[in-house]
Amino acid sequence: MPDLNLLGISGSLRRESSNTSVLHTLQDSMPAGIEMSVLTLHGIPPYDQDLEREGVPRTVQEFRSAIEGSDGVILCSPEYNCGMPGVLKNALDWASRPAFASPMTGKPVLIVTSSPAFTGGVRAQAQLREVLAGMLARVIVWPQVVIPGVYGKIEGGRLVDEASLKFLLDAVGAFAAEIAALPRYS
Ligand code: FNR
Secondary structure (H helix, E strand, C coil): CCCEEEEEEECCCCCCCHHHHHHHHHHHHCCCCEEEEEECCCCCCCCCHHHHHHCCCHHHHHHHHHHHCCCEEEEEECCECCECCHHHHHHHHHHCCCCCCCCCCCCEEEEEEECCCCCCCHHHHHHHHHHHHHCCCEECCCCCEEECCHHHHEECCEECCHHHHHHHHHHHHHHHHHHHCCHHHC
16 A cells, blocks of 8 residues: 555646646656555536535536545646636536535645746746635645746657656655655654
8 A cells, every 4th residue: 555645636627738738747656655545626517506406417517525534735737818728627626615625625735837937837836825825725835846948858658758757756745745644643
């Protein structure tokens, strides 16, 4: 059994998504003792409080259970119009319920953004921090992983830029150490 079970969530639905590719590369490259499953947000309906009251959709229940069953979440997202994609905000809204006692409450989160732009999604990254604080998630403060110019760093659905992958794996190491130091693991 691995020491840590992480959940990677992509903020892009695109088939050839750079962000999903980054997560799959990370999944293949995890150090011993850490496993990660990768999830996309296909099938998550628009958040609707009536729908929630009448019966939470199965895809949302599965999404919430996946978060609940993980030791930590790695969000890997593009930036759309200087913010996070709507599908990711929508999924986080579902995951944030019930307020203050949701699967996101106290959940360790590492944020990664990647973009073909020079800025690498920094504005989405900042927005995500604010939104995750609002649902009491435990976002790792440092490092903040940004992968700029990502189109030149992906080949065959995998991140092939060694410097980016090292940066990412160092961040996962810091994330794992932070999770391991939490009271329920020590
Ligand atoms: C973008 N893109 C983009 N990139 C960026 O760095 N900052 C931005 O504000 C935006 N805005 C934006 C809006 C919309 C509606 C789209 C469709 C795209 C470009 C974006 O980073 C690029 O399409 C990535 O390839 C998306 O990530 P995936 O799908 O490759 O993971």
